[in-house]
Amino acid sequence: MALGVCLGTGISTPLAHSLPATGSAGSSAAPASGSAGTGSALAIPGSAAPATAPDPADSEAAAMDAASKLPGLSDAYGPDTAIVVLGYGLQDDGQMRPQLLDRLFAAYAQAVLTPLAPVIVTGGNPENGITEADAMRDWLIGHGIDATRIHSETRADNTIENAKYSAQMMDDIGAKNAVLITSADHLPRAQRDFADAGVRVVGTVASEDVSDPVPSRPRYVGDHMSGPEWQAPPHLVPLL
DSSP: OOOEEEOTTSOEEESSOOOOOOSOGGGSOOOOOSOTTSOOEEOOTTOSSOEEOOOHHHHHHHHHHHHHTSTTOOSOOOTTEEEEEEOOOOOTTSOOOHHHHHHHHHHHHHHHHOTTSOEEEEOOOOBTTBOHHHHHHHHHHHTTOOGGGEEEEOOOOSHHHHHHHHHHHHHHHTOOEEEEEEOGGGHHHHHHHHHHTTOEEEEEEEHHHHHOOOTTSOOOOEETTTEEOOOOOGGGGGGO
């Protein structure tokens, strides 16, 4: 199980990283309850004595420091810049494909680094009653991003519609700029379509640059809510 400390920015930083390999969304472990930063003890299975919760400010600083070392990310985005994560087709049962999980790891790191920036997840194309945006939103919330930061655009069926409906959502929430997160081979088309929709794109993140996939290693087992069981590259371990 992964125990998290809830930070003031709505980010939960794991104390131990061990995500379950499960096909049931309801079987993921819930974070430890209680108020972080009060010095209260956390009961850790298998330990002889309870551990004292670390200072949330220290955990937040460590997570942001780790994110700042990742390629392609910026700490310059505030509430007027939306982190826009483009969807990718789900499997027939509604689970996410590796390409979409790569985009989410990149989005998570960018959200940690810029805690005031809103996050837009865009993608319809439902499978098994789940849209791409629903799956992305559930994953980000499950990994500690505050639900109030996340805005779901569930109608888009293609990149042009991702741009059109995201532009409308940006107007609704008062975001003036966007940083796009998608796969490297999708970025040129995404930038063009968002520009055509009148969106000022101030940054882009290629998901592969952040996730550093190793194709020869099996990496993803699980469902769209609990997330994958994944052996993270060393540079991502402090964030997960």
